[in-house]
Amino acid sequence: MQTLFCSPSSSSSLAIFKLNQNPLLPHLVSTPRLTLKRRPASTTRALLSAHRESVLKDFQERRALKIISGLQNLDRENVASVVTAADKGGATHVDIACDAELVKLAISLTSLPVCVSSVDPAEFLPAVEAGALMVEIGNYDSFYEAGIIFSADQILNLTKETRRLLPSVALSVTVPHTLGLPDQVKLAELLEQEGVDVIQTEGGKCSHPSKSGILGLIEKAAPTLAAAYSISRAVKIPVMCSSGLSAVTAPMAITAGAAGVGVGSAVNKLNDVVAMIAEVRSIADSLTPSAAQLSRPNSAFLNL
Template sequence: MMNSSICTPFSPKAHIILKPNQNQLLPTDSAFPVRVSCARRRNCLNTTRALLSTTKETVLRDFHEKRALKIISGLQNLDRDNVASVITAADKGGATHVDIACDPELVKLAITLTSLPVCVSSVDPSAFPDAVEAGALMVEIGNYDSFYEMGLTFSPEKVLNLTRETKRILPSVPLSVTVPHTLSLPDQIRLAEQLEQEGADIIQTEGGKCSSPSKAGILGLIEKATPTLASVYSISRAVRIPVMCSSGLSAVTAPMAITSGASGVGVGSAVNKLNDVVAMIAEVKSIAESMALSPLKRNAFEESNLRL
């Protein structure tokens, strides 16, 4: 008899992961001809692929509409209280996505706190499947800042290999890949073009960690964002896929990122370093308002859920 789990109605938080030899689709009852079971199998798999494709399209819609705002808790941030506060701030403040460490338990926590699409970040592709099974809808190779502090850098070859491995393991899950700011701008552009060819859905820029503003106040905020703004301007003109501008951004510079060619903005330390959830919500709201994201408009993911 056909395994019913493959044909279960798809929910964005109930992922269907097809593993070789796991699902016995051919019936054991000799009363059903093999040709019938094969037809059923094809129909079922086609339905699954269509649902996965629809979910991917929905998760990426805000990027294609150039209105994505992803709030990042940190690739190595496993503090449940802090992560919960960041998720709550993203949800209440008007963000469209939330990005957390690639940990299944944190993913389970996240989907109890928000209906926003949850992205998980890692530099270990083998860690992604468990997080996706737990409820993550998007994966990110990147958010390298914590590794730079350890003296570790990522070459173009390393990033490309991580991308290929992730696409091999999770070919249908939306994939964002960060282009290291440690590369020259020409090398960043070249890597972005190669990542597009490898099937990445989003390119993410960075640069806040390498920026040392000489001024205070608004001038300082603009100085801090300069490297990532330069990257997004250059890369967005070289690839056709959405480019997310991240690292060192604020309510002052988020609109500059969109004007420079970004399809979305990623914000981490400006939110996750604050002391309490109220301050975090206020900061997210400030950034969302600077990007003209209406707090009254439900994000595309929620709207799609309601229609389903």
């Protein structure tokens, strides 16, 4: 069997990945705790399908803004602050670690669709049962820090397993920036064929700006912007540009072809909820051109 990761072997890496819960092991899918059993299966599928359409609406309208607390972030206080900031700051979605109790906390704080991130498909089911409306295979930053990377085949296998377990739930998958750009595009095309609803890009971790200020922010976002540009022209499903974005570069992502942006550390690393709300609002405002901005090109044309 193919190992789920390729990295230097260490106890911390093994603990992070929970090898005893390898999502590709067949016994997991038959574990009783992993079944949605609150409603008849047909009713559950109908409800999830309806939610799926609602969750994807902002992507289809090219105005999605997802605030990410972090795949390994189980700090309830920080997650609560990030969720509150997303809600009050004008985001359309919030993305948290795949934990049923965190999902319950999040839905008590916001009416925004809650997305959960994991690299273990089996973990998604209890989170969906708790109220998550979208699942994300991605937000790999914490794994990169541990020396763990993912191949295209591994991502594709995780996607197939997730779609098998949750055929009616909105599914987003991040294409790893560790792949070359042509390989990212190829993987995105394969993911579309597997029924993925949203492709997420990344690249902030591989970017090392040489400048400060606005130029540095643009340099930081360059890899994920390049991926969004290339992938959005190869697939028909929405592309979410994520990783290394700011209020300066978020609008560039939409121009590049993205249907939305995902923002993590620019928000979740701040010290208090007020600062988080202000940052989310700044990014949300950058994605919503004012009437003055919309009329500016016409005015410039008339003055020629």
